Amino acid sequence: MSSVIDVPVGPQHPALKEPLNITCYVDGEQVVGAKLRIGYNHRGVEKAGEYQTYIQNLYIAERICGICGIVHAFDLAQATEHIIGKEIPRRADYLRTIGLELNRVHSHLLWLGVAAHEIGFDTLFMYVWRDREAVMDVIEEFTGNRVTYALMTIGGVRRDLPQEKAEKMLRVMDVLEEKVKKYKEMCLNERTIRMRCDGVGILREEDAIALCAVGPTTRASNVPFDVRADDPHAAYDEIPFKVITYDTCDVTARILVRIDETLESINIIREAVKKMPSGPIRVRLPRAVPAGEGVGRTEAPRGEVIHYLRSAGGERPFRWKVRAPTLANLLSIPVMLTSKGDYVVYIADVPIAFASIDPCLSCTDRAVKFVDVSSGKSWVWTFSQIKRMYWKDKPYWRERP
Amino acid sequence: MTLEEELVSKIKEKFGDKILEAKVQRARRVFVTVDRSTYKDVIRFLRNDVGVTHVSTMSGVDAIDHFEVIPHLSYKGVVISVKAIVPKDSPEIDTITDVIPGALFYEKEVHEMFGIDVKGHPDLTHLELPEDWPEGLYPLRKDVKLEELFKRITKERD
């Protein structure tokens, strides 16, 4: 078959829990090009931020993304503290680290389940999500909420971690470590998983660097880029951990990076609970922030999150800019989804390849639009170009409306 | 000398007076202010001679009397924010996608939100948020009030 049809995936599509439209140009079962349309989720958070106080913005920041919301709240708090120029108590740093790492554990497990669902392995999905509930319980006990923690505040954290809760947390972590190790074994040994993930969604190292990919996506392409290590914030400077990289550049590598990072996060939580100093958990900072600018940055489960904050004095920010990791990784999607030479992409690979960057569009779409890109040197194709190149008549026996 | 100071001195050495301001705000935060004419040269210098490959994001700011376009570059943990001053009467700036391809989306975003024309950008066609977003309405500009933007929604509803 030489004719090409377009198969839209989304915006309402069971594989995508969020609205997005990937138009794949397929030749039979092979994908020859891909186009993304995002922006279904654009809400205009940044503009709203200029009309709200810093404290109000913390809560809307947490709701930029329901999976890694704490990261956005942390970044905003960090940037604000940079402008004010005050250090926060050490104990707060440790509590923030614990919050961030619990979030990473839950997010990576969530992702592993979703990835299993994408390749039709619902049993693994159910098992992983069952064990994820244990983390959710710990989070709920620690912060009071399952999803939006409201832990961060400007100048520290809002809740302390008493000894008995910390001990329970460690017990859960022990159980979880066993389970996660088992899943790793499963992913390495289960043949159908390997068949679906090996060599799929390849993002080569040079592409990952050129396209500024972040997080597990880039670490699975053998680029050791981790904000926690490079730019230690919170308590990461006192807690040793490994930056996980794999060099096979495919979906399997991304699965393994995330599983290993989960194990690493469990270690960080243990270490943080052990080393945590006593003392106050927050300092009171003035509600009016002096003029200045600050950059908040941390490693979300999906990759680097960066907030730029400009204050012109007063209770409201002058400009608040958010960049979520998915936006940085989206550029890699058309590269992963375009067959080139020996590298063949099938329709069946689209959901898992796309899911392998752990897309979180609600973060991304606060201010973004759509994309038409493809791989190779001349790496921007517009829609009409693709149309001209590939879109012939649909192989169909009956005219469609 | 710390890495941050080294970076600042390297930039100052290379560009001299063309750098309007270069400072180390705190550990791993460097801010450099340049005019838009030298902006691309600075980026190119950082990319080719210093070895910065990662652009974290690009912020646009409407600073009332001028625009600022701020790519935040990341190099060994240091965030180098290169502030380019763009006058309001000719909102234009050079693209840096040919130097760092990863800036593609961020430049689109700046274009869309502030109406700053990014010269040489490969694809600045219809970028706006919803498909039917009106021409010339740039939501993050300071002269666009929130109430005005709300009217769009309410009007359509009736």
Added chain:
Amino acid sequence: MGLVNWARLRSPWLLHFNTGACNGCDIEVVAALTPRYDVERFGIRLVGSPRHADILIVTGPVTKQVEKRLKRIYEQMPEPKFVMAVGNCCASSGAFRNCYNVYPGLDHVIPVDVYVMGCPPKPEAIINGVVKLLEKLKGGAS
């Protein structure tokens, strides 16, 4: 119509649509499927095609872009159909009230039968919402 009503009460198939949510509600909807909550006990299933669905679960503030799609999906669903708004921001735009691209509530776009509050609601609350909807159905069609 006793048999039909009995069947309807026991076989609600859900279609999940995200209109711009932060994902918080979405993962809680999905979590309701997993072993701890397991809504299949009640015969609830999550289906992919609007043609197969009985209840449309909408999460998130309704953004301008998604409005058309939402309406189309609603129209594609066969009667009798119901709509459930999950989360504060879906019901009333919640934390996003200052955002310019968000409708002030789902009921500005399509008719809603049940609102589930919470930011995000826990899976139990979502299941409770379905139960409330079914009660409404029981009372309405006698």
Added chain:
Amino acid sequence: MIRELIDILGTLLFPGFLFFAALGLFFEWIDRKFYAKLQNRVGPLYTGPWGLLQPLADFVKLMAKEDIVPEGVATPIFSSIPVFALALSLFATLFLPVCGPQGIVSFPGDVIVLAVVLTFLVILVFLAGLSSASRYPEVGSERAVLQLLGYEIPLVASVLGAAAVTIGLGGSLSIEGIVSAQQNWWGILGIQALGFAIFLLAAQAELERVPFDIPEAETEIVAGWATEYSGKKLAFLRLARDVELAFLCGLGATLFLGGPWPGPLVPGLGGVIASTILFVIKSIVVLLLLTVIRAAMSRLRIDQMVNFAWKYLVPLSIFQLLLAVVTPTMVRLLTL
């Protein structure tokens, strides 16, 4: 006259259409319940005792829902396919020996007819997808046919293998012969084991279940070829799928597990009851095996499926067919 009446009643009620429709719904329940158990869940619980009536509730609800025919579909084909699918799968069940050594319809060579019916079912799926005027069904139906190319030969070969074994033992190319020959021949423990394994995989593919649920892969193409169906048509399609499930489980039980044997040895009405119970139990064994396969694997890609089928399944199935033809003859020669 009475004879004909009994036949008609048999066809309509027991062990014909009504019985198999009920059995299909029952099997769907077992499948869902066991699948849920394997996933650490409870599964349907509150609809009837242990959720037993869940599939029925789904069916009735769908029957009562609005029936949408989307604009632009090839209406005659689109609308008639659910009926055809149900009729065809119910027709196939008539051949199964439920309550005695032979089905309602039985003649030499009926095994071949069954193989043809199974292929027709896939062609219906293909037509359903093509007539839907939508892209997901279109891709789904393409995949269904591609997949058919992969598993059809192994399926037929495994069925023929079962026949060949029994021919060697004095049976014939009919289901009755195969069943009778298995009275004292437990081939499943020996040379038939391979054939049974191949049959299970091929049945899984015919039923479009994981790892071969490629034509209706939920995360890729929504609901595949059935995406555009709603209301009554969907209810019929689902029922047809359930009946097909019951039929394939029954076929597996018949060909490899001896069907109703030793039930028919009991005289009179007791024989009918014993046969039926044994037949259903054996079918359930096959069903549980199918469910385990479904729970323990992830979905393959269509190219991987075809690859797998042609590289391993087809050669293996031909090998087992040869084995099935040669071994009994050897055994007979040796024992003579």
